[in-house]
Amino acid sequence: MSVLVLHILYIIAITAESMTAALAAGRRSMDWIGVCLLGAITALGGGSMRDVLLGHYPLVWVAHPEYLLLTVAAALGTIAVARFMHRLRWIFLVLDAIGLVVFTVIGCNVAREMGLSPTVVIVAGMITGCVGGVLRDILCNRVPLLFRSELYASVSVVTGGLYVAALALDWHHEVALFTAMAAGLTMRLLALRFNWHMPKFVYAREGQ
Amino acid sequence: MSVLVLHILYIIAITAESMTAALAAGRRSMDWIGVCLLGAITALGGGSMRDVLLGHYPLVWVAHPEYLLLTVAAALGTIAVARFMHRLRWIFLVLDAIGLVVFTVIGCNVAREMGLSPTVVIVAGMITGCVGGVLRDILCNRVPLLFRSELYASVSVVTGGLYVAALALDWHHEVALFTAMAAGLTMRLLALRFNWHMPKFVYAREGQ
Amino acid sequence: MSVLVLHILYIIAITAESMTAALAAGRRSMDWIGVCLLGAITALGGGSMRDVLLGHYPLVWVAHPEYLLLTVAAALGTIAVARFMHRLRWIFLVLDAIGLVVFTVIGCNVAREMGLSPTVVIVAGMITGCVGGVLRDILCNRVPLLFRSELYASVSVVTGGLYVAALALDWHHEVALFTAMAAGLTMRLLALRFNWHMPKFVYAREGQ
Numbered sequence: 001m002s003v004l005v006l007h008i009l010y011i012i013a014i015t016a017e018s019m020t021a022a023l024a025a026g027r028r029s030m031d032w033i034g035v036c037l038l039g040a041i042t043a044l045g046g047g048s049m050r051d052v053l054l055g056h057y058p059l060v061w062v063a064h065p066e067y068l069l070l071t072v073a074a075a076l077g078t079i080a081v082a083r084f085m086h087r088l089r090w091i092f093l094v095l096d097a098i099g100l101v102v103f104t105v106i107g108c109n110v111a112r113e114m115g116l117s118p119t120v121v122i123v124a125g126m127i128t129g130c131v132g133g134v135l136r137d138i139l140c141n142r143v144p145l146l147f148r149s150e151l152y153a154s155v156s157v158v159t160g161g162l163y164v165a166a167l168a169l170d171w172h173h174e175v176a177l178f179t180a181m182a183a184g185l186t187m188r189l190l191a192l193r194f195n196w197h198m199p200k201f202v203y204a205r206e207g208q
Numbered sequence: 209m210s211v212l213v214l215h216i217l218y219i220i221a222i223t224a225e226s227m228t229a230a231l232a233a234g235r236r237s238m239d240w241i242g243v244c245l246l247g248a249i250t251a252l253g254g255g256s257m258r259d260v261l262l263g264h265y266p267l268v269w270v271a272h273p274e275y276l277l278l279t280v281a282a283a284l285g286t287i288a289v290a291r292f293m294h295r296l297r298w299i300f301l302v303l304d305a306i307g308l309v310v311f312t313v314i315g316c317n318v319a320r321e322m323g324l325s326p327t328v329v330i331v332a333g334m335i336t337g338c339v340g341g342v343l344r345d346i347l348c349n350r351v352p353l354l355f356r357s358e359l360y361a362s363v364s365v366v367t368g369g370l371y372v373a374a375l376a377l378d379w380h381h382e383v384a385l386f387t388a389m390a391a392g393l394t395m396r397l398l399a400l401r402f403n404w405h406m407p408k409f410v411y412a413r414e415g416q
Numbered sequence: 417m418s419v420l421v422l423h424i425l426y427i428i429a430i431t432a433e434s435m436t437a438a439l440a441a442g443r444r445s446m447d448w449i450g451v452c453l454l455g456a457i458t459a460l461g462g463g464s465m466r467d468v469l470l471g472h473y474p475l476v477w478v479a480h481p482e483y484l485l486l487t488v489a490a491a492l493g494t495i496a497v498a499r500f501m502h503r504l505r506w507i508f509l510v511l512d513a514i515g516l517v518v519f520t521v522i523g524c525n526v527a528r529e530m531g532l533s534p535t536v537v538i539v540a541g542m543i544t545g546c547v548g549g550v551l552r553d554i555l556c557n558r559v560p561l562l563f564r565s566e567l568y569a570s571v572s573v574v575t576g577g578l579y580v581a582a583l584a585l586d587w588h589h590e591v592a593l594f595t596a597m598a599a600g601l602t603m604r605l606l607a608l609r610f611n612w613h614m615p616k617f618v619y620a621r622e623g624q
Contacts, residue, residue, distance in 0.1 A: 022409070028351060029408050031409070034361075052468055054475075055263075061328075062324060068328075068331065069327060120481050123477075141350060143444060154449055199448055200446065201438070201451050203443055233619075234619025235620070238617060239613065239614035239615065240616075241573075242569075243617050263471075266470070270532060277535060290617075347550075347559070347560060349559045
């Protein structure tokens with residue numbers, strides 16, 4: 001059952017990620033091809049980076065090109081519905097938060113199935129959850145948001161850490177999965193609602 | 209025969225790509241090492257990205273380091289001849305267009321030989337054709353041109369799509385290959401001549 | 417013996433690289449997570465890029481997650497001690513130079529053990545030595561320093577070239593290793609002391 005739910009949430013998440021990336025592309029006045037590419041790279045880039053770093057072939061979109069086509073369709077569709085999307089802003093923020101925790105636990109599972117250590121399992125989850133947004137920001141030529149203002153990476157680490165800890169404590173797999181995801185989702189939504197931030201490190205000296 | 213022609217075109221294309229990247233490096237006042245690196249990364253980056261994403265090892269320049277040395281030599285030579293290159297601007301635009309379609313069909317062939325699906329074959333061609341220029345733009349710290357103003361990616365998708373379609377229709381391999389390349393080349397040159405652009409998606413609302 | 421010395425120098429080098437990257441993160445006012453990520457990516461990015469390009473799995477930090485944790489700890493520690501680090505500026509420049517030559521010879525050895533050609537061995541050394549800093553600069557949204565103002569890449573190529581040449585001349589392995597490292601380190605420190613630069617290629621014409 002958890003596999004099916006996770007799969008459905010994954011489909012929703014890559015669609016939502018591609019749509020929000022398409023809006024970022026529109027803010028940079030990219031052409032339609034640029035919108036499609038940025039959508040697909042943002043939605044599938046995290047999983048691709050994880051698989052390349054772990055040597056886990058074939059990549060998801062190579063084995064399932066239908067996901068790639070879905071993200072392209074979602075990005076193109078965004079061009080049509082963009083004018084209405086600001087009314088749905090909260091829906092997309094929630095879908096984005098769901099995407100973050102879903103990507104994270106899926107990434108953790110890939111590393112677990114390869115028999116990797118808990119540290120690497122958590123890092124694989126974080127890469128899956130966060131790298132898509134980093135690639136989007138680099139391609140839009142700005143300092144990645146991840147490094148500056150969001151609890152994004154922290155939520156991913158907490159979700160992955162809880163999941164790994166719960167499994168180490170021999171919790172039932174579905175309980176561990178949904179507890180970790182619920183905790184991460186709650187943390188992300190509270191961070192959005194109350195504008196939580198990590199402390200910043202400000203270093204003003206000259207140098208490299 | 210087609211293998212030999214494709215090979216010769218590939219050699220010409222990586223040389224031309226490295227030379228135009230060296231000019232871009234000169235516009236940023238990079239030092240000689242930077243010029244060599246940017247030339248090699250631009251010329252060989254697309255194929256490298258394709259091979260890493262598909263898990264197709266060894267990479268071209270690892271198996272054939274002479275190609276790497278060629279791109280470095282072409283970049284260094286550009287420093288000497290740069291003052292004359294603006295007179296040859298059209299030659300380089302044509303060589304760049306040839307490079308785009310040659311890289312694309314070579315990329316398609318790598319994915320075909322791995323037995324991948326038509327969608328992935330076309331995407332592999334596009335990655336091979338376009339990623340070098342994207343890496344060049346990221347390393348020069350600007351929004352990749354690909355996403356903004358060129359029919360570049362579209363030409364690559366059309367070339368790859370025609371090639372895959374012709375093969376699916378059981379055309380003779382060389383006919384499919386050169387028809388797709390001729391169509392893509394014509395499209396690119398017409399786009400340059402008549403300043404064709406993809407429609408842009410402009411989205412001006414505030415946000416992430 | 418040389419293996420142990422190289423290992424100790426590697427540990428020192430990734431710590432120093434992570435700490436200097438943390439300072440760069442502080443100059444961009446990144447949050448604590450961003451500081452950790454930038455430290456880890458800078459310290460381990462070169463080796464990771466080399467392993468991905470050569471298809472050399474598992475990556476170092478996947479097999480040895482303790483190195484990853486070390487770089488994160490070093491980055492976090494930097495937040496505490498940053499105010500004193502400018503007094504230690506020369507120590508960090510020397511540690512950074514040591515890191516460059518150590519990463520280079522380690523990268524060369526990985527490629528040598530895979531039986532690759534001398535050109536690729538030297539390139540593998542350069543990637544290991546230099547890519548971490550390039551990733552740091554891309555993530556900080558600036559043109560990589562490597563391409564503009566440092567003898568960094570040149571030092572790496574000279575170190576790798578001497579090492580490969582000495583081995584080809586049948587020098588004893590430890591003599592080859594430490595001769596190449598000493599030459600590279602001397603060159604780097606002289607470049608810092610006397611402000612040596614590679615000649616620049618300045619090309620001012622309009623264009624792409």
